[in-house]
Amino acid sequence: MGGDGAELILKQQKEEGTKDSSSSRRCIPSHQVDDVVDTTGAGDAFQAGLVYSMCKRRMLSTKEGNNNSFVPTQADLEFATFLAAENCRCLGAQNTLSADDCREAMTKAAIL
Numbered sequence: 001m002g003g004d005g006a007e008l009i010l011k012q013q014k015e016e017g018t019k020d021s022s023s024s025r026r027c028i029p030s031h032q033v034d035d036v037v038d039t040t041g042a043g044d045a046f047q048a049g050l051v052y053s054m055c056k057r058r059m060l061s062t063k064e065g066n067n068n069s070f071v072p073t074q075a076d077l078e079f080a081t082f083l084a085a086e087n088c089r090c091l092g093a094q095n096t097l098s099a100d101d102c103r104e105a106m107t108k109a110a111i112l
Contacts, residue, residue: 028074028078028081029081031078031082031085032085033085035089036088037088037089037090037091038090040092041087041092041093042088044087045080045084046081047080049080049082049083049084050072050079050080052099053072053075053076053079057075078106079102079106082106083102086102
């Protein structure tokens with residue numbers, strides 16, 4: 001990174017999902033949950049999920065000799081969106097899902 005401005009802008013929208021400002025201009029739909037308890041911490045969960053997924057992918061790529069950028073992939077954004085939605089099933093800003101639990105739930109939901 002470097003330069004005079006942000007390389008990526010993410011805009012979280014309630015019904016429309018998450019949009020990014022990269023060249024691909026993706027829109028990731030919000031993951032729907034029926035049993036919302038509390039939305040406190042959903043944005044934090046999204047950001048944590050995004051950073052976690054991007055860093056994990058970067059570490060795996062580096063081990064394989066690749067040097068991928070820190071631009072989020074579709075999978076990174078879907079993981080973050082799913083984690084934010086799952087956070088809404090809990091009271092307060094505490095998410096009870098581990099990263100592995102979240103990936104397993106995403107697989108069952110046919111997101112991964």
